[in-house]
Amino acid sequence: MKAIAAKLAIGVAILAVSMPASAQNRARTAPPPTIAIGQTVEGEIGAPTGACPAPDPRIRAYRFTVPNNSRIEIVMRADDFDTLVELGQMDGCTFNSLGSNDDGSGPEDGLNSRLIANLTEGGEYVIHAKSLGEDGTGKFSLSLNTLPPPPAEPAPVPIAIGETREGTLDAQDAVIDEGYGDTIIVDSARPYEFYSFSGRAGQEYEITMVSDEFDSFLEIGTMSPLGFSIADSNDDGAGEDDGLNSRLRVLFRRDGEMVVRVSPLSAATGAFKLTVAEAQPEAAND
Numbered sequence: 001m002k003a004i005a006a007k008l009a010i011g012v013a014i015l016a017v018s019m020p021a022s023a024q025n026r027a028r029t030a031p032p033p034t035i036a037i038g039q040t041v042e043g044e045i046g047a048p049t050g051a052c053p054a055p056d057p058r059i060r061a062y063r064f065t066v067p068n069n070s071r072i073e074i075v076m077r078a079d080d081f082d083t084l085v086e087l088g089q090m091d092g093c094t095f096n097s098l099g100s101n102d103d104g105s106g107p108e109d110g111l112n113s114r115l116i117a118n119l120t121e122g123g124e125y126v127i128h129a130k131s132l133g134e135d136g137t138g139k140f141s142l143s144l145n146t147l148p149p150p151p152a153e154p155a156p157v158p159i160a161i162g163e164t165r166e167g168t169l170d171a172q173d174a175v176i177d178e179g180y181g182d183t184i185i186v187d188s189a190r191p192y193e194f195y196s197f198s199g200r201a202g203q204e205y206e207i208t209m210v211s212d213e214f215d216s217f218l219e220i221g222t223m224s225p226l227g228f229s230i231a232d233s234n235d236d237g238a239g240e241d242d243g244l245n246s247r248l249r250v251l252f253r254r255d256g257e258m259v260v261r262v263s264p265l266s267a268a269t270g271a272f273k274l275t276v277a278e279a280q281p282e283a284a285n286d
Contacts (some may be wrong), residue, residue, distance in 0.1 A: 052093035060129045061095075064144060068122040071147045074101075076113040076129050080138025083113045086128040095126060102132045103266075114187050114267070116147065118177065150175050156196035156223075156259050161205065164275040167193060169214075169264060177262060193264035194228075197276050199252040204279040209246040209262055213270025218246040219261040228261060236267050249279050 035041050055061060066072065086100040088270040101115035119125065129142050151174045159165050173191035199205055209216040222231040234246045250258065262274055 001192055011211075058130055058134075060140075060142075062127045062142065062144075063090075063124055064127070065124045066119055066122055068120065070108070070119045070122065070150075071149060072117050072119065073143075073145045073147050074115045074117075074127055075143045075145075076140055078111060078131075078136075078138055078140035081136030081140075082111050082132040083140060084130050084132040085113045085115050085142075086130070087115060088126055088128070089124070090126055093257070096127065097128075100135065114189070116175075118150070121188055147163075153227075156194035156195055159195045159197050159260075159276050161197060161275065162277055164273055165195070166271065166273050167262070168269075168271045169262070170195065170269045184200055189267055190263050190265075191269060192261050195260045195262065195274060196257055197260070197274075198257045199250075199255070201254045204249055204251045206277050206279040207248045207250070207260055208275045208277075209272055210275075211244060211264075211270060211272040213272075214264040214268035215244050215266065216246045216272060217263050217265045218248050219263075220248055220250055220258055221255075221261075222257075230261075258275075 003198065007092065033041075074085050074087065076085045083100065084100060084102045086097050088095050088097040090096070097116065099115065101113045103111075103113065127142070127144070129140060131137070151172065153174050156166070169191040173189070173193060176190045176192050197205070207218060209218050217233065217235045219228075219230050219233040221228055221232075223229070232248055232250065234248045236244070236246065252258075260274070260276075262272060264270075
C-alpha cells in the first residue's frame with residue numbers, strides 16, 4: 001500500500017498561507033495610537049484592502065488542490081506537543097472545517113495525528129496544523145499523500161450459533177467512515193468485517209469478540225438499502241476487568257438474520273475471535 005501511496009505533486013511544495021510567527025505577533029499585538037484627554041487628532045478611513053486579518057499564530061495553515069474523487073492522508077508528527085490536524089475550505093476569510101484528528105496514528109502513538117479524507121469534490125483545501133493544547137509549542141512535520149480508493153464493503157461471513165471464528169483485521173479490509181455532506185472523513189481508518197447469523201423468535205443470543213492485540217468494538221444490526229443500520233454496540237462488555245473485549249446480548253422478537261460488524265475501537269490491526277452462542281440466564285443480583 002505504501003508503494004501505491006504517492007505524495008501529491010503539489011504536496012511537495014505545499015504553500016503556507018499563514019504569516020511567520022514574528023510578523024503575526026507584530027500584526028496582532030501592535031498597540032493603537034494614543035489620544036490624550038483634551039486632544040484632537042486627525043485620521044482617515046481607507047477603503048477595504050481585501051486582506052484577511054492576521055491568522056492565529058498558534059496555527060500553521062497550508063493549502064493544496066486535488067481533482068475529484070481524491071483520497072488523501074495527512075500526517076502530523078511532533079516530539080514536543082500533542083498534535084492536531086484539521087481539514088477544511090476557505091470561504092473568503094473564514095475557515096470552514098470538514099474534520100479533524102489528534103491521534104489517528106494509533107493508540108501507541110498518541111502525540112501524532114493522521115487524518116484520511118475521501119474528497120469527492122475537487123478543488124482547493126486547507127490544512128490547519130496546531131497543538132491540541134493551548135500551550136503546545138515546538139517543531140513538527142506535516143506530510144500530505146494520496147491513497148488508493150478504500151476496499152469495497154465486504155459481504156457478511158456466515159457464522160453458526162455455537163461457533164467461534166478466528167479472523168484478522170488489517171490494511172486490506174474496508175474502513176469505517178464518517179460523513180460530512182459530500183466529503184467523507186475516514187476517522188482513524190478503522191478496518192472492519194461483517195458476520196451474519198440466523199436466530200429464532202424468543203431466543204436470546206450472546207456475541208463475544210476477544211482480541212489480545214487491540215481494543216475490540218462490536219456492533220449489531222441489519223443491512224438496509226442505505227447500508228448497515230446499527231441496533232446496538234459494545235466495546236467492553238466482556239467483564240469489568242477485561243476492557244479490551246466486547247460482548248452483546250440480543251433477543252430475537254421474530255425469526256430472522258442479524259449482521260455483526262467487528263472493528264477496533266481506534267486505529268489498530270490484529271487477530272481476534274468472534275463467538276455467537278445461545279445466551280445463558282444471567283445470575284440474579286444478591
